[in-house]
Structure formats: structure tokens, C-alpha cells
Amino acid sequence: DDEKTFYKEKIKRLLKQRDAVMVAHYYTDPEIQALAEETGGCVADSLEMARFGSQHSASTLLVAGVRFMGETAKILSPEKTVLMPTLHAECSLDLGCPEKEFSDFCDNHPDRTVVVYANTSAAVKARADWVVTSSIAVELIEHLDSLGEKIIWAPDRHLGNYVRKQTGADILCWQGACIVHDEFKTQALTRMKALYPEAAVLVHPESPQAIVDMADAVGSTSQLIQAAKSLPNSKLIVATDRGIFYKMQQACPDKELFAAPTAGEGASCRTCAHCPWMAMNGLKAIAEGLEQGGSQHEIQVEEALRVKSLIPLNRMLDFAA
Numbered sequence: 001d002d003e004k005t006f007y008k009e010k011i012k013r014l015l016k017q018r019d020a021v022m023v024a025h026y027y028t029d030p031e032i033q034a035l036a037e038e039t040g041g042c043v044a045d046s047l048e049m050a051r052f053g054s055q056h057s058a059s060t061l062l063v064a065g066v067r068f069m070g071e072t073a074k075i076l077s078p079e080k081t082v083l084m085p086t087l088h089a090e091c092s093l094d095l096g097c098p099e100k101e102f103s104d105f106c107d108n109h110p111d112r113t114v115v116v117y118a119n120t121s122a123a124v125k126a127r128a129d130w131v132v133t134s135s136i137a138v139e140l141i142e143h144l145d146s147l148g149e150k151i152i153w154a155p156d157r158h159l160g161n162y163v164r165k166q167t168g169a170d171i172l173c174w175q176g177a178c179i180v181h182d183e184f185k186t187q188a189l190t191r192m193k194a195l196y197p198e199a200a201v202l203v204h205p206e207s208p209q210a211i212v213d214m215a216d217a218v219g220s221t222s223q224l225i226q227a228a229k230s231l232p233n234s235k236l237i238v239a240t241d242r243g244i245f246y247k248m249q250q251a252c253p254d255k256e257l258f259a260a261p262t263a264g265e266g267a268s269c270r271t272c273a274h275c276p277w278m279a280m281n282g283l284k285a286i287a288e289g290l291e292q293g294g295s296q297h298e299i300q301v302e303e304a305l306r307v308k309s310l311i312p313l314n315r316m317l318d319f320a321a
């Protein structure tokens with residue numbers, strides 16, 4: 001409608017004026033992903049967002065995602081201005097792993113290598129030996145396990161348990177969870193599978209183990225999009241944020257996609273498989289971020305902290321390269 005068109009045109013104009021490019025996560029709303037594509041930006045998982053942003057020639061990055069993604073962009077590209085639609089787009093994994101408590105936890109287990117998920121603050125990353133995303137978690141832990149290392153894993157307990165099961169590594173897990181993936185329910189999923197017996201079940205490993213156990217394919221967002229393409233099934237039940245449907249449907253236009261159920265029959269869910277913080281990245285907020293910048297929108301990471309958190313981040317990027 002008119003208002004949307006107005007903001008889209010405004011965003012396009014501001015991107016040019018500011019020499020800015022949009023980097024959007026798969027979990028943002030479809031119109032945001034479409035706009036990022038249309039304007040020469042990228043739609044990706046957090047690893048690819050970080051890479052794209054640091055390699056792009058634009059002097060300003062507009063990060064449509066959650067705060068840790070903006071921070072990661074700034075850590076990798078200190079010379080760039082990093083803007084976000086709102087600095088209040090949090091993540092329950094980041095919030096559930098405060099730096100002081102986490103640092104004490106690590107101090108109590110000095111014999112363990114510290115591996116933290118990308119979904120953490122710069123301060124938590126700075127305390128870590130490695131940063132990791134779900135797309136390379138199993139590979140990296142396999143590598144560290146083969147070197148005989150014992151691991152601290154933070155913050156997602158489901159992903160930590162999944163990686164432990166896959167690799168057999170000695171993993172001590174921080175007990176965080178993603179409020180979106182934690183909502184998927186096995187009983188309701190069982191009923192949905194019975195309704196669509198020909199469907200394959202795709203699951204992100206931030207989901208509870210009982211859900212992962214029901215999966216035909218388990219993986220990060222980009223891996224699930226790949227699986228959607230390569231599996232022979234014409235129907236897919238997807239247990240991750242429903243924002244992913246935009247790119248997944250592009251990848252396999254002829255397949256029918258169903259959101260995995262997030263609550264028992266009759267009960268209402270808190271998030272309905274959509275991250276409330278990702279949902280803050282609306283057109284109006286993006287236009288505001290680009291227009292106003294400043295302390296309401298610009299990501300700042302203090303230099304000493306940036307340099308420290310860059311070390312485990314670069315290790316990840318080198319390992320994944």
C-alpha cells in the first residue's frame with residue numbers, strides 16, 4: 001500500500017545518499033528481505049551477514065537483524081558506520097548470558113576451551129577462545145575434540161546437547177535457550193506429521209532435543225534451505241523462525257511449506273515461530289535508522305573490547321573459509 005511504498009522509496013534514497021548497504025537476516029519479515037535483495041544488499045545467516053558486510057565497499061551498513069549481528073559487523077568493520085533500525089532488538093540467548101556470570105563460570109573451569117555462539121554480546125565473545133555459528137558448530141567441535149580439548153559451550157543448551165550427541169565431545173553447557181525454537185512441541189508435531197505423512201521435517205538445532213529427534217534434516221538456516229531444495233518431498237514441515245519461508249520458498253517454489261506447531265492444541269503460543277526482536281526491523285524503523293543515525297541507531301563497540309572480541313571471531317571466519 002501507499003505507506004509501504006513511501007518508506008521503501010525513502011529507504012532506497014537514503015541508502016544511496018549514505019553510501020549504505022542493507023544486510024538482512026533470514027528471520028526478518030519478507031518485505032525487508034525483498035528490499036535488501038532489491039537494493040543490492042544481502043539476506044543471510046549471521047555468518048554470511050558478517051562476511052558480506054566486512055567485504056562490501058559501502059561506508060555504512062544497515063543491519064536488519066538483532067543487536068549481536070550489528071555488533072559483529074562493527075567488530076569486523078570498525079571503519080564503517082553500522083546502523084540498526086533499533087538498538088532494542090535483543091536475543092534471549094544474548095540476554096541469558098551476562099558477561100560477569102559467564103566469565104566467572106569460565107574461570108571455574110580453566111582447563112576448558114571456551115566456545116560461544118555468535119548470538120552473544122561483544123563482551124562474552126571477548127572472553128571466548130572461539131566464536132561459532134550453527135552452520136559450522138559440529139565441524140568445529142569435532143576439530144577441537146580431535147585435539148583432545150574439553151569444551152565450555154554457551155549459551156544455547158539445545159544446540160550444545162545436539163553438538164555433544166553428534167561429536168561425542170566433552171561439553172559443559174551454559175543453560176540458555178532461544179524463546180522461538182524452545183516453543184516447538186512434540187505432540188503437536190506428531191499430529192501434524194500424521195496429517196501430512198509425505199512431508200519431511202526440517203529442524204534448527206536450537207530446538208529441544210525431542211523435536212530434533214523427529215527431524216529428517218537438522219541444520220542452520222542456510223543448511224535447512226539447502227535441505228529443502230535437495231529432499232525429494234513435496235511438502236516440508238519447518239521448525240525454525242517462519243521468516244525463513246521467504247528464501248526457502250524461492251529455493252523450492254513448487255514445494256508446500258508448513259510451520260511446525262509451537263504450542264499444544266488449543267493453547268496459544270508466545271511467539272508463533274517468529275522472533276519478536278527480528279520483527280522490530282520494520283520499514284519505518286529502517287528509514288528512521290538511516291535518516292537519524294546517532295545514539296539511537298548507531299552501534300558502537302569500545303576499541304579495547306573490539307580488538308579482544310575480534311580474535312575468536314577471526315578464528316571462526318578462518319576456520320569456515
Ligand code: CIZ
Binds near residue numbers: 046119133134178221
Ligand atoms: O536463531 C538465530 O538467531 C540464528 C539462526 C542465527 C544465525 O546464525 O543466523
Ligand code: SF4
Binds near residue numbers: 027066093178276
Ligand atoms: Fe535470538 Fe532466537 Fe531471536 Fe534468533 S530467533 S535472535 S536465537 S531469540
